[in-house]
Amino acid sequence: MEHTILDGIVIEERENISLLEFCEICKVDAEWVTALVYEGILEPAQTGSEHWFFSGTSLRRALIINRLQQDLDINLAGATLVVELLEERNALLARIN
Amino acid sequence: MEYKDYYQIMGIPRDATQDDIKRTYRKLARKYHPDVSKEPEAEARFKEIGEAYEVLKDPEKRAAYDRLGTRWKSGQEFQPPPEWGQGFEFHGGEFAQSAASQFSSFFEALFGRNQGGRRYSNQGFSQRGEDSHAKISIDLEDSFNGGIRSLTLQHTETSSEGRPHIRERTLNVRIPKGIQQGQHIRLAGQGSPGAGQGKAGDLYLEIIFKPHPYFSVEGKDIFMELPVAPWEAALGATISIPTPVGKVDLKIPANSRSGQKLRLKERGIPSTPPGDLYVVLQIALPPAESEQARAFYREMEQKLAFNPRARFNI
Numbered sequence: 078m079e080h081t082i083l084d085g086i087v088i089e090e091r092e093n094i095s096l097l098e099f100c101e102i103c104k105v106d107a108e109w110v111t112a113l114v115y116e117g118i119l120e121p122a123q124t125g126s127e128h129w130f131f132s133g134t135s136l137r138r139a140l141i142i143n144r145l146q147q148d149l150d151i152n153l154a155g156a157t158l159v160v161e162l163l164e165e166r167n168a169l170l171a172r173i174n
Numbered sequence: 175m176e177y178k179d180y181y182q183i184m185g186i187p188r189d190a191t192q193d194d195i196k197r198t199y200r201k202l203a204r205k206y207h208p209d210v211s212k213e214p215e216a217e218a219r220f221k222e223i224g225e226a227y228e229v230l231k232d233p234e235k236r237a238a239y240d241r242l243g244t245r246w247k248s249g250q251e252f253q254p255p256p257e258w259g260q261g262f263e264f265h266g267g268e269f270a271q272s273a274a275s276q277f278s279s280f281f282e283a284l285f286g287r288n289q290g291g292r293r294y295s296n297q298g299f300s301q302r303g304e305d306s307h308a309k310i311s312i313d314l315e316d317s318f319n320g321g322i323r324s325l326t327l328q329h330t331e332t333s334s335e336g337r338p339h340i341r342e343r344t345l346n347v348r349i350p351k352g353i354q355q356g357q358h359i360r361l362a363g364q365g366s367p368g369a370g371q372g373k374a375g376d377l378y379l380e381i382i383f384k385p386h387p388y389f390s391v392e393g394k395d396i397f398m399e400l401p402v403a404p405w406e407a408a409l410g411a412t413i414s415i416p417t418p419v420g421k422v423d424l425k426i427p428a429n430s431r432s433g434q435k436l437r438l439k440e441r442g443i444p445s446t447p448p449g450d451l452y453v454v455l456q457i458a459l460p461p462a463e464s465e466q467a468r469a470f471y472r473e474m475e476q477k478l479a480f481n482p483r484a485r486f487n488i
Contacts, residue, residue, distance in 0.1 A: 082322055082346045085359035085379070090445070102360070102376070104302065137358065140378075141209045148220075149203055163210065167356070171392055 088140075091133035093122070099131050103139050113139060118157045175279045177252035180226035180239065188244070192233065199227040208307065217307065225277045235285060254283050279340065303366035303375035310359075310379045312349055314386050314396075317443050318418045320351035325379075347379065352445030355383045355391055388416060394449025395442045401458040402426060417441055417451060424453060432457040 100107055113119045114129070118138055121129035138160050145156040181188050186198050206213060206220040213219065229235045246252065310325055324346045347359065358378050365375025383391055390397045400415060410428035414421050417438075424436065434455045442449025462468045474480075 080346065082348050083361050083364065084348050085361040087350055087353055088358045088360050088378075089354075090357070104305075144209055145207070148207055148224075149200075159210065 087133070088137050089133040091136065093130045094133070094136055096121075096129045096131075099129075099136060099139070102136060103143055105139070105143060109143075110139065112153055113142065113157070116153055116157050118142070118160065175252055175283060177246040177248060177250045178222075178226070178278060178280045179246070179248040180229050182248055183222050183226040184230065188240070190230075192231070195227070195230045199223065199231070203227075221277075225281050228277070229281070229285070239284065252280060300371040301369035302372040303368040305375040305378060306365040307378045307380070309382050310347070311382045311384050312353075314383050314389055314391065315418050316349050317351070317353050317383070321349045322346055323349055327377075345377075349381075352443055352448075353381050354394060354443055354445065355381060357381050389418065391443070393443075394445055395452060396449065397452045397454060399456050400424075400453045401456045402430070404457055404459065407432070407455060407457050415453065426455070430455055 094102075096107055096110060099110060103110075110119065110129075114121060119131060119135040121131055121135070141160050141163070142153070142156040145151055145159055146153070149156075151159070181190070184195070184198050184202065186194060190198070202223045203220070205211060206216045206223060208217040208220055211220075229239050242255075306327070308325065308327060310323060312321075312323060316323070324344050326342055326344050328340055328342050345361075345364065347361065350359075353359075358380050361377040361379070363374045364377035367374050388398050396418070398415070400413070402411070402413065405411075406413065406426055407430040408428065410430075411426045413424050413426060415424045422438070422441070424438070426436070432455060436453045436455070438451040438453065440448040441451035460467065462471050
């Protein structure tokens with residue numbers, strides 16, 4: 078078993094993630110994802126159909142927001158703000174390094 | 175197993191009030207949250223603090239823990255006393271909503287296995303395993319060529335007799351070509367095992383590039399400083415430079431300036447679309463150490479009529 082080579086997916090490179098798969102990966106329900114879309118932090122691709130598709134960046138954000146909510150007991154708007162500030166900080170840190 | 179001093183971990187006195195414990199926990203949780211913190215070992219600290227809080231926030235568990243006495247030191251070899259567990263109700267209890275998902279074997283020996291889910295509990299006995307997170311350091315070259323990295327992870331497991339022990343497992347993970355610093359590989363089903371019919375959690379690996387002697391990385395783009403001689407910059411030259419996939423010849427245009435950036439299109443990280451390689455020219459001055467060199471600089475001064483500060487108008 079230990080010699081098996083594991084293939085993973087690179088989250089940030091994923092595209093067109095369906096709502097179902099999105100919920101499955103984050104272990105959340107669709108209602109929670111909908112709330113994040115209305116918060117403006119997740120932007121599903123408008124494909125013309127009624128189904129939502131998400132980018133890997135959205136998935137990454139949702140995973141962090143979920144953890145922040147659970148671990149630090151902050152509400153959706155607060156967790157969303159933290160994620161936006163984290164992205165800004167990481168971009169600035171990357172620039173000075 | 176090792177004794178854990180939960181008061182020391184949280185940095186509070188043994189007679190701290192429940193309010194103090196809660197306040198301290200919330201402060202530490204914000205400081206060491208792995209998504210937010212830049213502290214080294216933040217993840218490990220966060221788990222440790224979560225475990226300490228799980229015990230100290232509950233007056234019943236705290237009282238039981240306090241009964242072990244003060245003679246123990248952190249890290250000391252520990253076995254629970256034989257009468258341990260009698261008269262307490264928490265064995266096998268639910269530890270829902272806990273910040274830390276995987277507790278130490280010390281915790282499990284005292285208070286039983288963590289059977290409560292902190293995220294979404296499924297109905298009945300089945301319980302999905304927790305997601306795990308780890309960082310993996312790779313060379314920049316691994317992103318160019320792809321490759322396989324093995325990493326060793328530790329987790330606590332409970333044997334058939336109910337004793338917790340630490341198990342190590344080695345995973346061989348394929349590093350996809352074109353991966354970037356800070357991206358995450360998700361390995362479905364490689365996190366903590368589930369309970370009952372519950373599926374295992376997922377494992378997330380964060381990619382960290384090891385520092386490189388020549389190259390720095392920003393997203394998909396790679397930067398390198400290239401020292402050039404004044405005559406190479408002035409007259410133009412073709413120079414061999416290293417790239418992560420081998421040598422290439424770079425043409426330096428005549429009259430190049432120091433700090434000038436030359437872009438080698440699509441020589442950066444090979445994702446889709448690929449990044450670029452930027453070469454930043456640094457003009458290196460030959461030292462004036464010999465009389466011959468000094469004479470040559472004086473000759474330049476006389477013949478070139480060059481004022482590097484012309485824009486100051488003084």
